[in-house]
Amino acid sequence: MSILEVTNLKIHFPIKTGLFNRTVNHIKAVDGVSFQIEQGKTYGLVGESGSGKSTIGRGVIGLEKITSGKVIFNGVDITSKNSNRKEIRKNLQMIFQDPYSSLNPRKRILDIIAEPLRNFEKLTKKEEIKRVEELLELVGLSKENMMKYPHQFSGGQRQRIGVARAIALKPKLIIADEPVSALDVSVQAQVLNFLQDIQKELGLTYLFISHDLGIVKHFCDEISIMYKGRYVEQGTIEEIFNNPQHIYTKRLISAIPDMNPSNRDKQFRLRKKVQQEFDQRYHDYFDSEGLAYGLKSVSETHLVALQEDVEKVW
Amino acid sequence: MNRKLLEVKNLKTSFYINDGYYAAVDDVTLTVNENEILGIVGESGSGKSALAFSVMGLHTRAKMEGNIFFNGKDIVNVSKADLNKMRGNEMAMIFQDPLTALNPLMEIGAQISETFILHRPNMTKKIRKDRVIELLKMVGIPRPEYVYSQFPHELSGGMRQRVIIAIAIANQPKLLIADEPTTALDVTIQAQILDLIRELKETIESGVILITHDLGVVAEMADRVAVMYAGQIVEIANVYTLFKRPLHPYTRSLLHSMPTGGQDKLHVINGIVPSLKHLPRKGCRFAHRIPWMGAETHEENPILHEVEPGHYVRCTCYKNFSFQEDESKEA
Amino acid sequence: MWKFIVRRLVITFPQLILLSVLIFLLAQAMPGDALTGLVDPNIDPETIEEQREKLGLNKPWYEKYIDWVGGVVQGDFGQSFRYKMPVTDLIEERIVNTFWLSVTALIFTYIIAVPLGMISGRYNDTILDSSIAGYTYIGFATPLFIFALVLLWIFGFHFQWFPTGGSVAPGLEPGTLEYVMSRIQHLILPALSIAIIQTVSTVQYLRSEIVDTKQKDFVITARAKGASESRVYNRHILRNSLLPIAAFFGYEITMLITGTIFVEQIFSFPGMGQLFIESVLQRDFSVVNAVVLLFGAAAILGALLSDIILSMVDPRIRIK
Structure with a gap:
């Protein structure tokens, strides 16, 4: 069963100009894209800057207004108004590109990771700490780190903290937007391995957004190539790389x-x-x-x- | 063998942090020959960019020791005026981020012309403009007459990088330093820019120092490669040798951690790169990242050993180095 | 670019209208009206009421507003109760004085700010920079009216280098060189006291802009071309740092208004600021209205002006 089904997705941004800021045209950032992701698989969205790959991810998670099209997640149409946003948000999480700016520098690691827990689950202080401990262990950081602040960690560690926050609610789908492109080669390897490990452990599904074909080839099962808001090609890794x-x-x-x-x-x-x-x-x-x-x-x-x-x- | 163009000898470049000077480039010795591309690879914090800035004399608040001989002059000890005569003329630099490396308030033409104004003061205005347009054509910019009077924000990232390259090659420098010239660009643009740099190198026969974190870029471009770790060169060799027979544990680990397709899991190097302040200054700097290698395998004061002609490796730990299963556990 | 300017102008109009409405309503809210102090209390109320009706004082506020604005547009601000003359005539001579005082103060402000800001920014974290920073802190902490008094006492009364009041020495023929020199002499001290205090924010702003621009990549590009340090500063850093200062210009005008209010009072300089204080104290409301409206309009136009300047010097805006 596919966990995410996107049909004819369009996300257009208005271009405003003239004396009265009239909308004269639209930037078709995403222009009629359809795909589906099977549970437990990794789907790669590849394209250069401006191709609309990130906009798709942001549209699916609700950070960008969808112009038209259907997004069915876990059997529920999340574009319809009466869908249960809270349930969706819990099962759909995002990992961001920049491990330096995506964590609030004034918050302790405990607060950063516990934030989604506090929003969705009523836990006692003790339970919360225990869960954060487990999560930290899962991402390979010791629990002594809980009271530290983001600047005390390296880029790779921060990205893993971001992952810990994303998996705190045991989501079904994680949208990873260029999760390793800000990292050094050796750290990149560490984060990619780790993402694969927790995928197996938790049965996660990834929507992996990247410009780096080498990483996509290594990491994804199926990929699509985007150009100016549209798909140019879609297929398995073998098909795309051996028979473009x-x-x-x-x-x-x-x-x-x-x-x-x-x-x-x-x-x-x-x-x-x-x-x-x-x-x-x-x-x-x-x-x-x-x-x-x-x-x-x-x-x-x-x-x-x-x-x-x-x-x-x- | 081509003539030696640049000779860096025991260069040490230190920055002042809080309580004292810390060397970002520590005892680096290397040469660049005419008509050759020397690749310098390393991760962030390895000192590769600090090295490039040292060669160009661009550090404003750093302490530099050692020598950098270029065309018979020592850049470390040369006067500011003499340095300015060399920069942009005999040696030039291509920068990492095309979006910020151009003056936003100056027309493209004026930014390129400036190199002529500075180094060819006798050139007439007319010839200068012709030369600039010729340069824009040379770096593959369409409609050069039009772009001449445009401003940076009107051009795409790839086009801006071409402008920066045009500035760098304007006076046909003997030495061209490219500091991560394609990191900020898309893959297809990266390929175009790299091909351009290679072609230009052939036409003006200059020596090139190509600084990058991307092993793929080095494999495609360089004649020789120096691998830097924690401010030092740990291995230097001909590009074919380095990719076929890498010796230093760091080089091998780095190559091993690249996704090339086919691996089930990527290799992860144990631990993290220490910050400039906390670099180990004694013994093998890579030792703590390969803790299973006993102290006896390292040299006390690691030096570069010539293991075959032109192939140098630092420290002795490479001799019986082998990877360990699953190094990824948190230190 | 003209499109940008036109759009900017279009925004300015509602601002001006809103300002005039606000001022009018505030004046309306004050107790009493034009007849309150003028009429003999012994006259019977009916006659007063009749007068009121005749003068249009019983009309609803919006009709009165339209009458007032109609007059203002034609340059008629009404009658001053105290001076018994048209407000327009009263303002006319003072606005010229204040204009020259402001221009002189502005010139001094930039003469002080640009070199100090440049030195401070270029040699940041040196002793030179620290002493300039010391001056700016003192400037921030010193109230203008006290500083102006001190200057007046030292250079006006003690050394007697400058006149201590007025805008020109009496008995001089307008148009003669002597007359002009006398006017300038009267301007220097008040203008300087405004400039010395109010320039400090510009100094600090310019300094931080230069320190910021210094670290930009294009400055490294310029150095790598072989440009000398002075060329790097003059050609590349300064222009990019002065740009935000141009945008600061509108704010500068607002500060000048507050400055002139204090300083004109202290130097008994017959300008708009002095007129403002006097008419407030004497409840000469038609004058207050006019002065506040003009001050407000100056501030709005100042902001407009700096936007236009910015759009002319910054190519990133110019193109649109």
């Missing part, structure tokens, strides 16, 4: 630096070739507004945004 169909996907993949120095000329030539194809066949992949076409199935799980039928356009 859309020129934009090819471009992204060819841009990943190769860790083997002997391949550098090959990579350089590959990038030149992809760029050539991008320039020459641009209109096979993008419409007159420079946006991706609707999705077409390549296989059961693999979808690509291509023109319906190139002949017909003739």
Whole structure:
């Protein structure tokens, strides 16, 4: 059963201008996106800055107003007004990009982690401390840390504190928005491993938002590539990396630096070739507004945004 | 073998923190040859950027010891006026964040022209403008005549980084220092900028110091690589050697922790990078991150050993280093 | 950019109207009216009532407001009870005095603020910076009216370098050089006392802007180009730091108004501030209304002016 089902999601921001701040147009940050995530899986949203990947995550959790479309979480339509927001909020949590600014510097770790508990569960002081202790242990920090403040921790530790806060209510789905991109390579590894561990332990589902294809390849089961608010390609890791169909996907993949120095000329030539194809066949992949076409199935799980039928356009 | 362009000898750059000076760059020795890219890799706090700023003489409140010989002059002891004659002329720098590295109130053209005004005072206004437009074309900016009179905020991040590169190469410097030139950019833009830097290096035949935390970038770009940890170079080698036969435990750990696909779990290095104030100043600085290696495996005063021609490794602990299962437990 | 200015102007109008309504209502709320003090108490109430009706004093407040605003727009602020002359004539000569006092004070303010702020910001955390900071703290702590008194006593009475009151020496022919010099001489001391005290916030503001800008990346870019320190400061840091100071200009005008009120009183300088205090004390309400309205309008226009200046010097706003 899919735990999150997003259908034709649109999030548009008005552009205001002129003397009277009239809305003259909209930025289509997310423009008709559909996907679903199976319980216990990790779904990756990949794209460059401005692609709308973060807006999707923020829309799903309610930080951004949804223009139209349906978001069904755990069987409940969370876009409808009479859905139980409280229940949803409990089961849906978010981890943010910057471990330095997403924790309140004036609060102790105890208060930071206990905050969601205080909002949703009536616990005695003793129970609360016990739960925070358990959570800290789960994220690999000792309970002596409870009375410390965020600045006393390293970036990786802070990100784990953020995770402890996110899992405090035993949510079903965690939206992780670039959770490791502010971290050093070695710390990045630590946080990624840890996210995988607690996923197994708690049966979590992730919506993993990232610009880093290397990490996505390592971490996700299924991914989608976004470009200017639309999907250009969606599929399993194998399908996207071994058989990319859309020129934009090819471009992204060819841009990943190769860790083997002997391949550098090959990579350089590959990038030149992809760029050539991008320039020459641009209109096979993008419409007159420079946006991706609707999705077409390549296989059961693999979808690509291509023109319906190139002949017909003739 | 190309001619030596830059020679850094026992450089120590210290900053004043609260109660005294602490060295961010500690006893670094390296050379850069003409027409070569030297990659410097390290995590935050390794001192790689402090090293780059030292070479450019850009630290305003640091204590510098040792020597940096460039074109026969020692940057550490040169006068401010002489340094200004070299900067932007014989050596130049590309910065990390294109969004903040340009003056927001100055037209693009004026910002590039400034390097000519400073170093080619006899150039006429007309020629200067032609040269700037030529440069903009060279770094791949479309409609250069138009961009000439635009302001930074009107350009995308990738375009701004091209402008910064144009400023850097304006006077065809012998030495180009690129400090994380693509960290703030999207992947596809990163590839374009890196390709551009490589092409430009070929045309102006300069030596390049490429500073990055991204091992992938180094693998694609560098001829030689220096790995920095806690202010020191722990390993330096030809790029092929370094990725094929890394020796120092830190280099090996770092490579091991990169997601390359196929691993079930990523490698995690034990412990954390100590802050500048709490760096171990004696013995092997990496020792506490590999605690299962006994004290006898380290040198008392670790030095760089040449293990094969051009391949240097600090300390002796690399000799019988092996990874330990699950290092990730909290220290 | 004109679009921005037009939009800014459009916002200014409701501000001015709101201001005039507020002032009018406040005046209405005061006890008594134009006839209260003027009429012989022995005249019978019916005649007074008749007079009231004739003068329009019994109309509802909004009609009276419209009458008043109608007059104001044509430059008619009504009649002063005390001076028995049109408020407009009364204000006319004083507004010129206050204008020149403000301009002189502004010039002094910037003459003091810019170099001190620059030195303080460039050499921050040195002894020089600390002494400038000391001056600004003293400036913040010293009330203007006491400082002005001290200056008046020292340079006016003790050394007698400057006149101690008025706006010009009596008996001089307007238009002659002597007359102009005398006016300037009368301006210097009051203007200086305003400037020396009120400039301290600008000094501190400029200092913190420079300290801030100094650490920006583009300054490093400039150094890496090989620019000398003085060029780095003059070409790159200063312009970026002066920008917010321009935005501060409107606030400066509001401060000037408060400044002139005190200082004109102390130096018995015949300006708007002095007029304001006098007419408040004598309950000359039509004058108070006019003065407050003009002060308020000056503050609003000051804010408008700084926005326009900012939009002209900052390309990030200019484009829109």
